[in-house]
Amino acid sequence: QVPARAFRVGCDNMLQGLARSLRCLGVDARMLGNGDDHRRAAEVARQEGRIILTSGQPFHKLRAQVGAGRCLSVDCSLKAQQQAKAVLKHFNVRVTHADIFSRCQACNCDQYLKVSRDMMKQLMWLSSHQEGPRSSGDKTTLSQEVQEPGPAPEAAPGGCTYDRPCRWLQAADLRAETPDMLTNGTRLQLAGVPVGVLRTPGLRHFYCCTRCGKVFWDGSHLDRVATHFRDVLESAPSPREPSPA
Ligand SMILES: [Zn+2]
Incomplete structure (x- = not known):
């Protein structure tokens, strides 16, 4: 069996x-790049140790480049989730609860920064107020007080929370003049966070993708994925740890 995190694939265009x-x-x-350059795609896949997933005519070309075991033809008439199940099954890939959302869906990056609910509230406020040409000297800074843990977290409604192993976002990770931009130039996609989410009971933190800035949070979306893929998820260890006292 191959753990999901060690499984690397290159997807052809039609399989986004x-x-x-x-x-x-x-x-x-x-x-895998765009267009017809299958030789190039095969080269990238080989260099990075990726299995090629493709369909239709390109399959024959790509298989000729990388060999049968390194290339799979996917049924394009299936929905993406069905395709994913077929691929996981074919290559005997093991998926655990900890793997869910361990990568950004949008850009494939696996480096997140964790943001507390209060910090997120403040970031959203700052970014919605930075448009106006404020006079100089009125620098927006992150106050310290919001970093306090606040009231004890309630249990999430679905009971489905995941504490991913990533570090907390700190004020030093953000550009002083643009509070919604990481120092690496990635702008956090705060507009994608509905204000109502901030009031979700039990929601403790958000995760920001450090490459594309997309913001994720635990909740129904995550539960939905866990439900869709429950037959491929390894059932053994519960993701919920007993809270210490
Ligand atoms: Zn991303």
């Missing part, structure tokens, strides 16, 4: 949905 589905499950899924 599949790539997103696989990333949801922690698989390193890269899109």
Whole structure:
């Protein structure tokens, strides 16, 4: 069996949905360049140790380049999630609860920064107020007080929370003059966070992708993925740890 996080694939153009589905499950899924250059795609896949997922005519060309065991033809008439299941089964890939959302669906990056609910509230406020040409000297800074843990977290409604192993976002990770931009130049996609989410009971933190800035949070979306893929998820260890006292 191959652990999901060690499984690397290159998806052909027509399989974008599949790539997103696989990333949801922690698989390193890269899109293979565009167009007809199959030789180049095969070269990239070989260099990076990726299995090629493709369909139709390109399959024959790519298989000729990389060999039968390194290339799979995916049924394009299936939905992305069905395709993902077929791929996982074919290559005997093991997926655990910890793998869910361990990669950004949008860009395949696996480096997140964790943001507390209060910090997120403040970031959203700052970014919605930075448009106006404020006079100089009125620098927006992150106050310290919001970093306090606040009231004890309630249990999430679905009971489905995952504490991913990543570090907390700190004020030093953000550019002083643009509070919604990481120092690496990635702008956090705060507009994608509905204000109502901030009031979700039990929601403790958000995860920001350090490459594309997409913001994720635990909740119904995550539960949905876990439900869709429950037959491929390894059932053994519960993701919920007993809270210490
Ligand atoms: Zn991303």
